[in-house]
Amino acid sequence: MYQAHQIVTTRAASVLTLNGIRHHYGARATVDGLHLSLAAGAICCLLGPSGCGKTTVLRCIAGFERVREGDIRIDDAVISSPVRHVAPEHRRIGMVFQDYALFPHLDVERNVAFGLRGAADDRERVRQLLDTVGLTAVAQRYPHELSGGQQQRVALARALAPRPRLLLLD
Template identity: 60%
Template sequence: MSQPLLLNLRNLACGYQDQRVVQNLNLHLNAGDIGCLLGSSGCGKTTTLRAIAGFEPVYEGEIILAGEVISSPGFTLAPEKRRIGMVFQDYALFPHLSVADNIVFGIRKHPQKDRVVAELLELVNLKNLGKRFPHELSGGQQQRVALARALAPEPQLLLLDEPFSNLDGELRRKLSHEVRDILKARGTSAILVTHDQEEAFAVSDHVGVFKDGRLEQWDTPYNLYHEPQTPYVASFIGQGYFIRGQLSSPESVSTELGDLRGNRAYTWPTGGAVDVLLRPDDIVYAPDSALKAHIVGKTFLGASTLYRLQLPTGAQLESIFPSHADHQVGAQVGIRVAAEHLVLFQASGSVAAQVSKSDSGVRRYSPAS
């Protein structure tokens, strides 16, 4: 059963100091869901978050929260009236207040504030640390305090601005899973801003990929990986390579790797040139296959090994093999393509202009920084 609509951004244009950063933005978030704005620096994700919070004006369109317009051209509901919580990158805790006093700060008039603080301390696994001060805590613990403080007033929506960026890699992964569990346990809707794909996928139900102030795609992590709608999303999410092919039927394409078929049909004219998206998990180790490739590089990943492969034509691809199938650089291995989600883009116009060709014929789309 789907939840009611909570947040709706309609034809939104926003920015700062009269500079438009984000244009024609449309997305929605249902109650209880966690969304993420993902992209490289300067793409507009943080500007969008600040507009939702009420810190930046809206030039076009509107922001609707729980059926109420909270931002539109010439109108910005004050941030403190929005019932929106905020968790910042640098924690923003009060250093002179204890953990418990930090959490209670926004609910000092609540009749059962002590009970609320106790529940939140237990929820964020800080049950016995209420009397400590921020400087006595680790970075991960401080971020959990910041999360508990933001949750205390029971906001309709929680905004998290790069909340894990000050933490090391392993702690980031651990805390991102913890935060998702905490938000789901509370039924709290949230929007996360990050440039880290792994973090976005670990926390979020829906992810929006931004590029140059525009939303390329708002979708589930699974669909962003397997059903990218633009070549930018195809290459930005995960590792994506393009090889040139020729559409031989609505469901198949002829390439140097053979005739490939997928689970979708394309309505473009047959015989036309297309760019075929291939990911490392689309190229499978197959010792008995007639299709061979030479290993020109390898990276051990633990449970698997990432191999860089060169085809007879000179084209290079990447493939993930189980790590127990250990091969040396220079060896020849059999491979086959297992691309059930066959993703194609027409190799003309805007797509062709965005794909750079190397001497080998492999095309890899490079996202702008």
């Protein structure tokens, strides 16, 4: 379980702030009083043994889990607290899951484009990202036709496609 740790990555203005967050699954505490401050452009790693709450912290930040106490802020706006919960799709946070969570019925190109709104420049954005992650040649393949590393790069490109202000890698 993540317990009352204070993690400060910089003294610059924070893009992400966790103020004493607590989370429980039933009666079991999974995060207990975590404080974290992360500046734009900074990289932060949560380290700990299996089952200690690292994924739960990321899921709280992304909006897939609710905090019991404390609050989570992005650019000083509260996005999660016991009384306020901004839906994940309104947080502008990209997340790459441990299992990648690719859609098996969509090819690589459509997996990457999934979170986009269908604007005219979306096809160009997908093309640029596929080029960046080195998957242009496999754009028409399906997840089951890719190696694990290729699947991971598809998941990364999909998380980056909508230009999130924060990227979480589990």
